[in-house]
Amino acid sequence: MKTPFETGSGPLRWGMGSGASAVKAMVRIFCAAVAAVGLGRAGIVWAGPVEVAVQVDRAGARISPTMWGIFFEDINLGADGGLYAELVKNRGFEFPDPMLGWFMLRTSHGRGEVQIRTEEPFDPANPHYARIESRASTAMGLSNEGFRGMGFHAGEEYVLELRVRRVSGRPRLLIELVDDEGETLAEGRIGDLPQTWEKRSLRLVPDRTAARGRLNVLVEGGGTVDVDVVSLFPRSTWKQRPGGLRADLVQMLADLKPGFLRFPGGCIVEGSELDKRYQWKNTIGPVEQRRLLINRWNYEFKHRPTPDYYQSFGLGFFEYFQLAEDLGAEPLPILNCGMACQFNSGELVPMDQLELYIQDALDLIEFANGPVESPWGARRAAMGHPEPFHLRYIGIGNEQWGPQYLERYAAFARVLKERHPEIVLVSSSGPSPHDERFDFLWPRLVEMKAEIVDQHCYANPIWFFSSADRFDSYDPAGPKVFFGEYAAQSDRIVSVHNRNNWECALSEAAFMTGMERNAAVVVMAAYAPLFGHVDGWQWRPNLIWFDNLRVYGTPNYYVQQVFSHHRGDHVLPVRLSGDVAAPALARGGIGLGTYRTAAEFKDLVVRRGDEILYRGDFSKLPEGWRWPSAGRWEAVDGALRQGDPRAVSTAFVGGPDWTEYTLEVKARKIAGDEGFLIVFRDAFQNTRVQWNLGGWGNTRHGIQSWLGVQERLVTREPGSIETGRWYDIRVVLRGPRIECYLDNRLIHAVEVPVPVQDGFYASAVSDDAAGEVILKLVNAAPYERPVRIDLQGVKQVRPGSRGLILRGETLDDENDFDHPKRVAPRDWPVEIRSPRAELTVPSHALVVLRVPVER
Ligand code: AHR
Numbered sequence: 001m002k003t004p005f006e007t008g009s010g011p012l013r014w015g016m017g018s019g020a021s022a023v024k025a026m027v028r029i030f031c032a033a034v035a036a037v038g039l040g041r042a043g044i045v046w047a048g049p050v051e052v053a054v055q056v057d058r059a060g061a062r063i064s065p066t067m068w069g070i071f072f073e074d075i076n077l078g079a080d081g082g083l084y085a086e087l088v089k090n091r092g093f094e095f096p097d098p099m100l101g102w103f104m105l106r107t108s109h110g111r112g113e114v115q116i117r118t119e120e121p122f123d124p125a126n127p128h129y130a131r132i133e134s135r136a137s138t139a140m141g142l143s144n145e146g147f148r149g150m151g152f153h154a155g156e157e158y159v160l161e162l163r164v165r166r167v168s169g170r171p172r173l174l175i176e177l178v179d180d181e182g183e184t185l186a187e188g189r190i191g192d193l194p195q196t197w198e199k200r201s202l203r204l205v206p207d208r209t210a211a212r213g214r215l216n217v218l219v220e221g222g223g224t225v226d227v228d229v230v231s232l233f234p235r236s237t238w239k240q241r242p243g244g245l246r247a248d249l250v251q252m253l254a255d256l257k258p259g260f261l262r263f264p265g266g267c268i269v270e271g272s273e274l275d276k277r278y279q280w281k282n283t284i285g286p287v288e289q290r291r292l293l294i295n296r297w298n299y300e301f302k303h304r305p306t307p308d309y310y311q312s313f314g315l316g317f318f319e320y321f322q323l324a325e326d327l328g329a330e331p332l333p334i335l336n337c338g339m340a341c342q343f344n345s346g347e348l349v350p351m352d353q354l355e356l357y358i359q360d361a362l363d364l365i366e367f368a369n370g371p372v373e374s375p376w377g378a379r380r381a382a383m384g385h386p387e388p389f390h391l392r393y394i395g396i397g398n399e400q401w402g403p404q405y406l407e408r409y410a411a412f413a414r415v416l417k418e419r420h421p422e423i424v425l426v427s428s429s430g431p432s433p434h435d436e437r438f439d440f441l442w443p444r445l446v447e448m449k450a451e452i453v454d455q456h457c458y459a460n461p462i463w464f465f466s467s468a469d470r471f472d473s474y475d476p477a478g479p480k481v482f483f484g485e486y487a488a489q490s491d492r493i494v495s496v497h498n499r500n501n502w503e504c505a506l507s508e509a510a511f512m513t514g515m516e517r518n519a520a521v522v523v524m525a526a527y528a529p530l531f532g533h534v535d536g537w538q539w540r541p542n543l544i545w546f547d548n549l550r551v552y553g554t555p556n557y558y559v560q561q562v563f564s565h566h567r568g569d570h571v572l573p574v575r576l577s578g579d580v581a582a583p584a585l586a587r588g589g590i591g592l593g594t595y596r597t598a599a600e601f602k603d604l605v606v607r608r609g610d611e612i613l614y615r616g617d618f619s620k621l622p623e624g625w626r627w628p629s630a631g632r633w634e635a636v637d638g639a640l641r642q643g644d645p646r647a648v649s650t651a652f653v654g655g656p657d658w659t660e661y662t663l664e665v666k667a668r669k670i671a672g673d674e675g676f677l678i679v680f681r682d683a684f685q686n687t688r689v690q691w692n693l694g695g696w697g698n699t700r701h702g703i704q705s706w707l708g709v710q711e712r713l714v715t716r717e718p719g720s721i722e723t724g725r726w727y728d729i730r731v732v733l734r735g736p737r738i739e740c741y742l743d744n745r746l747i748h749a750v751e752v753p754v755p756v757q758d759g760f761y762a763s764a765v766s767d768d769a770a771g772e773v774i775l776k777l778v779n780a781a782p783y784e785r786p787v788r789i790d791l792q793g794v795k796q797v798r799p800g801s802r803g804l805i806l807r808g809e810t811l812d813d814e815n816d817f818d819h820p821k822r823v824a825p826r827d828w829p830v831e832i833r834s835p836r837a838e839l840t841v842p843s844h845a846l847v848v849l850r851v852p853v854e855r
Contacts, residue, residue: 362419499812735754737750
């Protein structure tokens with residue numbers, strides 16, 4: 001039973017007094033609470049505590065060591081320009097424009113030219129090189145701009161390597177590191193140049209730090225020189241590996257203690273066309289022989305074009321396996337399954353030609369695990385890792401859907417399970433966990449006894465808060481779930497306005513308690529994407545942001561870290577009762593609209609019981625509405641008219657204080673293809689429901705809902721809208737139930753879940769070695785909550801209970817380079833002395849308690 005209080009006033013309880021007035025009182029209080037949430041005010045509290053009963057004596061499923069892991073993709077300059085520490089862009093002159101990233105540099109007295117040539121390269125696999133012909137004694141040559149500049153730290157050593165050949169004269173190479181003004185930070189010379197290709201190197205130590213530096217490769221003394229594979233790395237890479245990874249970025253990954261590393265993506269696995277798919281065999285062996293490929297994020301988003309984005313594969317499959325090993329994470333490669341990205345070409349490999357793709361998977365297993373005598377095991381050994389990488393999981397396809405996927409997955413599974421029953425297969429279930437593609441795939445994957453199914457979700461925080469119970473109904477005997485890509489979107493998917501704010505992170509924490517409680521089903525999960533370069537991103541939000549010198553973790557990063565560091569061994573069942581969530585009221589404004597149709601609306605009334613929430617007066621264009629830019633809205637003869645028959649346009653009125661109402665309106669189509677759009681429950685960001693009358697080419701009436709950013713078709717019935725006829729439209733909302741009437745005939749009666757508000761979420765696990773109960777509590781409300789904990793089956797609590805808290809001052813709080821730990825875990829002293837304890841969890845907080853117990 002809910003027992004809301006208003007601060008400073010006496011308790012108002014459900015069920016007290018007459019039923020109707022008590023409900024009214026509750027609704028009033030609830031509306032006040034909603035208003036308070038909206039205004040970000042404190043002042044409303046829930047008097048009754050949340051009761052958290054943990055059955056410590058009934059340990060459930062084992063939590064997979066792979067539970068919390070990492071999704072890596074070369075997006076947002078994640079690999080080239082990011083994790084892969086190479087500072088030179090287009091080092092081998094192999095980009096389609098061989099001079100991309102380079103420009104010619106000549107002092108005022110310098111004379112000469114630069115040419116790109118292909119005759120007698122040092123390696124046919126890397127055919128292009130630059131010829132610098134200097135016809136004066138003053139230096140001239142090339143400058144490389146790096147990836148949005150090059151980051152140089154004062155006093156650190158940088159290693160330059162290049163292939164060089166002297167063609168004529170007695171030239172020397174002058175190598176300079178310069179800042180963005182061209183001021184020299186370090187310089188060195190390479191003389192005695194060979195007449196045939198040789199590899200030469202030089203160490204440089206900048207005397208100042210620069211965030212957007214450059215590398216100059218100049219010819220001094222007159223003469224002609226060929227250069228190729230010009231490379232510059234910090235010496236101090238991760239584990240000091242030459243040509244390795246950026247140490248600060250890998251450290252951020254190591255600090256997550258990830259259970260697995262999924263690579264290499266993401267959509268780059270698929271490619272927009274099949275010839276642009278990721279092929280792991282092209283990413284191993286000597287780096288200069290790895291065949292360059294355009295990165296699909298180069299051109300995917302017209303609003304974030306990145307024309308200089310290519311994959312050098314310096315970070316290739318060997319390095320991914322090595323990284324997974326370094327991190328103590330299970331490697332999880334995702335392979336192309338014979339399908340190009342279905343958001344792009346959707347190109348398919350015919351079934352009778354799939355063998356090549358399946359062979360790639362078999363060879364990958366041998367590359368990772370095979371003996372050094374085997375052909376692919378020998379390749380691994382030649383790269384310096386004779387020991388196996390212990391590959392145990394392979395993903396078949398990234399974000400695939402449809403029957404085409406199922407038949408390809410089945411073909412892979414048939415061969416792989418026969419030849420390698422020890423390898424666990426991960427299958428796709430499309431790009432969203434709540435759409436028709438998913439609804440088609442999931443039951444079929446269950447039937448096919450899929451082992452682990454990858455679900456992806458980019459939705460707004462409301463979706464994550466409301467879906468924490470998503471896995472409660474899953475059958476633990478069915479396929480396991482890999483929640484392989486997820487991130488709360490503060491705006492909407494692929495919007496450039498998405499933020500890594502505390503509200504998103506908190507909603508992810510709430511959702512993660514649901515995954516943890518259902519660790520019998522969910523065995524892997526990862527936030528996505530992982531990295532974003534602040535000057536080179538295509539997609540946001542991202543877990544970790546960096547520039548050429550610095551890095552910081554977002555609030556979302558710290559949520560991941562907290563769950564991973566406190567993963568535990570077994571699930572302990574938790575029962576929540578008391579004031580867990582605000583009542584699930586149908587809530588939100590309404591909208592009237594058209595889809596490529598002109599129409600009129602009149603006699604609009606929104607009523608809650610006897611109360612009129614809104615009555616439309618359309619003698620003139622009413623105030624307080626949100627008018628869209630599309631369409632032509634005007635008041636004509638007492639009706640509201642949208643007069644453009646081609647427009648897709650909806651006008652909105654009302655807000656979250658409209659609850660549990662009936663909407664009535666008359667509508668008439670004037671011209672156009674379809675019918676009317678009646679929107680309701682328009683309460684949070686993109687969350688709303690819509691009755692689409694005469695949709696789908698004027699053949700159907702249907703209900704569509706947006707909980708989060710993705711649309712879901714809830715139901716559809718045959719039906720059309722005639723031109724010139726007035727229709728009576730009525731929508732009745734009661735909690736999740738929706739009834740839609742057309743001319744007093746019930747067309748739809750359905751339930752669409754109402755987003756949870758102000759919820760309280762909890763999960764518990766045991767740390768068996770430490771003999772501790774680990775409790776994770778998420779208070780999503782804008783007020784602190786008293787919490788009563790009952791550790792059932794515990795004889796006594798040993799001394800030493802500890803707590804930590806993660807919260808922002810406001811839901812908008814973010815971290816940045818200047819405040820990298822504004823939202824980060826802090827100690828939260830608690831003293832729990834007995835199995836029954838009381839505490840107060842602050843507003844908008846994730847709290848972790850570790851309680852040493854004796855059973
Ligand atoms: O994480 C960004 C992209 O989102 C991934 O590449 C893809 O799998 C998903 O659509």
